[in-house]
Amino acid sequence: MVERVGMVLTAGVCLILGACDFTNGAADKPPADTETGLADTSNSGNDATTDIQPEPEDVDVAETGTAKVASTKKSDIDWDAARRDLASSSERDTTFNIQSGSSAPPVPVLLPTGPVRPASADGPQPQFRPVPDGYFAVFPGDRYNLIVNGTNEVTDVPGGSAGEGGSEDMRYVETSTGAMVSFSRYGADYMVEFECLGSGAEGGSCITEDEAMSVAEEIVISGTQ
Structure with a gap:
C-alpha cells in the first residue's frame, strides 16, 4: 500500500514539474550544446539552420549614372543693344566715372537716375x-x-530653359534686411x-x-563696353 502511494506521489510530481519521460525517448529532444545551451539541430531530419542574409551592397553611382546638377x-x-540705348539716353547717372571699352565692367552698367x-x-x-x-x-x-548689382553669371537648371538673362519682368520680394527687385x-x-x-x-517696412x-x-x- 505504501509502495502504491509512493508511485502516485511520484507521478504527481512529474505532472507538476514536467520532468519525467514516461515514453522512454518518444519525445526525443536534441541534446543541448554544453557551451551555448542551444539545441543542436545539425543532424535533425528537418534542417532548421537559419540562413543569415548578407547586408545589401551600396549601389555604385558610377554604374547608374551621376545626377545632373545646376551649373553656372x-x-x-x-552689347549692340546696350550701346544703342546708351547713345540715345539723355538720363544717365553721372555720379561715377564709369570706364568704357575693354576697361568697362563685363555687363552694361544700369544705375538709378536719381540716386539716394x-x-x-x-x-x-x-x-x-x-x-x-x-x-555693384x-x-x-x-x-x-540702395544697392545695385549686375552680373553676367546665370544658372542653367537641367530640364529647364537655358539661362540667358531670364525674363525682363521685375520681381519684388521682401528680405530679412529690407526688400529687393530683380530683373534681366x-x-x-x-x-x-x-x-x-x-x-x-522689421523686414521691408522701410519701403513699400x-x-x-x-x-x-x-x-x-549709364555705361557699357
Whole structure:
C-alpha cells in the first residue's frame, strides 16, 4: 500500500514539474550544446539552420549614372543693344566715372537716375566697384541704402530653359534686411536691393512694394563696353 502511494506521489510530481519521460525517448529532444545551451539541430531530419542574409551592397553611382546638377555659366550680352540705348539716353547717372571699352565692367552698367543722397555731407558716400562677373553700386540714404548689382553669371537648371538673362519682368520680394527687385536686361541679371537702416528686424517696412518698383523702373543704362 505504501509502495502504491509512493508511485502516485511520484507521478504527481512529474505532472507538476514536467520532468519525467514516461515514453522512454518518444519525445526525443536534441541534446543541448554544453557551451551555448542551444539545441543542436545539425543532424535533425528537418534542417532548421537559419540562413543569415548578407547586408545589401551600396549601389555604385558610377554604374547608374551621376545626377545632373545646376551649373553656372556666362551669359551672352547684347552689347549692340546696350550701346544703342546708351547713345540715345539723355538720363544717365553721372555720379561715377564709369570706364568704357575693354576697361568697362563685363555687363552694361544700369544705375538709378536719381540716386539716394547721403544723409549728411559727412556721411557715407556712394560707391561703385567693378567685379569679375559684373559690378555693384551703393547709394547711402536716410531710410535705407540702395544697392545695385549686375552680373553676367546665370544658372542653367537641367530640364529647364537655358539661362540667358531670364525674363525682363521685375520681381519684388521682401528680405530679412529690407526688400529687393530683380530683373534681366541685355542678357545680364540685375538686383536692386533696399537695405533698411537699423536692425533690419522689421523686414521691408522701410519701403513699400510700390516705392521699390518705382525706383527699379527708373534704372537706366549709364555705361557699357
